[in-house]
Amino acid sequence: MIRKSVCVASLAAIIVLFFTISPSITAKAQQPAAVEVKIDNFSFGPQAQSVPAGTTVTWTNRDDIPHTVVSTDGVFKSKALDTDEKFSYTFAKAGTFAYFCSIHPKMTGKIVVQ
Amino acid sequence: MSVNPFDIKTVVLAKHAQHVVLIHFPIALFLAAVAFDYLAQRTKNKPFADAAYFNLLLAAVFTVPVVASGLAAWQWALEGEKLRGILLLHLVFGCISSGLIWLVFGIHRRARKLPDRSLPNYRLVVEALAVVFVGLTGHLGGFLSGVNGPG
Numbered sequence: 001m002i003r004k005s006v007c008v009a010s011l012a013a014i015i016v017l018f019f020t021i022s023p024s025i026t027a028k029a030q031q032p033a034a035v036e037v038k039i040d041n042f043s044f045g046p047q048a049q050s051v052p053a054g055t056t057v058t059w060t061n062r063d064d065i066p067h068t069v070v071s072t073d074g075v076f077k078s079k080a081l082d083t084d085e086k087f088s089y090t091f092a093k094a095g096t097f098a099y100f101c102s103i104h105p106k107m108t109g110k111i112v113v114q
Numbered sequence: 115m116s117v118n119p120f121d122i123k124t125v126v127l128a129k130h131a132q133h134v135v136l137i138h139f140p141i142a143l144f145l146a147a148v149a150f151d152y153l154a155q156r157t158k159n160k161p162f163a164d165a166a167y168f169n170l171l172l173a174a175v176f177t178v179p180v181v182a183s184g185l186a187a188w189q190w191a192l193e194g195e196k197l198r199g200i201l202l203l204h205l206v207f208g209c210i211s212s213g214l215i216w217l218v219f220g221i222h223r224r225a226r227k228l229p230d231r232s233l234p235n236y237r238l239v240v241e242a243l244a245v246v247f248v249g250l251t252g253h254l255g256g257f258l259s260g261v262n263g264p265g
Contacts, residue, residue: 065258066258077193079192080192080197080201082198082199103192104260
C-alpha cells in the first residue's frame with residue numbers, strides 16, 4: 001500500500017514538474033534570438049543575415065569612427081553611432097531589408113526576415 | 115552594377131562624394147599660396163607674390179562649394195542631427211580653416227591696394243595657423259571618409 005502511494009506521489013511529482021518546466025522550455029524555444037551585427041573596419045559583419053520574424057537585430061559600432069545604419073527603403077534609421085554605441089530594430093514582417101551607412105554609402109548589408 | 119563616371123546623373127547622385135572631391139582644391143591652392151608667399155618674402159620676388167595672391171583667391175573661392183557641400187552632407191546623410199566627436203571637430207575645424215583662408219586673402223587683397231603693396235609680417239603667423247587648421251581638418255576628414263578603410 002505504501003509502495004503504491006509512493007509510486008503515485010512520484011508520478012504526480014513528475015507530471016507537476018513537467019508542466020511547470022515545459023512552458024518555460026516552450027517559451028524559450030519560441031522566443032526569437034537576438035542577433036548582433038558588428039560594424040568594424042568599414043564593413044557590416046555579417047554582411048547578410050537571415051532571421052525569423054520578430055527578431056531584434058542590434059548593430060554595434062566597433063570602429064573608431066562614426067557610422068550609421070540606414071534602411072534603403074526608409075524602414076529604419078539610426079543616428080550617427082560613435083565607438084561602442086548600439087542601434088536596435090525589431091523586424092516584425094518578413095522580407096529583405098537592405099541597409100547602408102549614410103556617411104560611407106559603400107558600406108552595405110542586408111537582413112533577410114523569414 | 116557598372117557606373118559611368120562621366121554621366122551627369124551618376125555624378126549628381128553620388129550623394130556627398132562631391133565634398134570629398136572638392137576639398138582637395140582649396141587645400142592644394144592654399145598650401146601653394148603660402149609656399150609662394152614665404153618665397154616672395156625671402157626673395158622679394160614680385161611674381162612669387164602674384165602667384166601667392168592668385169592661389170589665395172582661388173583657395174578662398176573654393177572654400178564656398180566645399181563648406182556648402184559639407185553642410186549639405188550633414189543635412190543629407192545625417193539629417194542635420196546634433197554632431198559629436200570627430201564629426202563635430204571636423205565641422206568646427208573646417209569652418210575655422212575657411213575663415214582663416216578668407217582672412218589671409220583679405221590681408222593680401224588689402225595690401226595690394228596700398229601704393230607700396232607692403233604686406234604686414236603678422237600675416238605669416240596667420241598663414242602658419244591656417245596651415246595647422248587645414249591640416250587638422252584634412253586629417254579628420256581622411257578618417258571620416260574612410261581613407262584608412264579597406265578598398
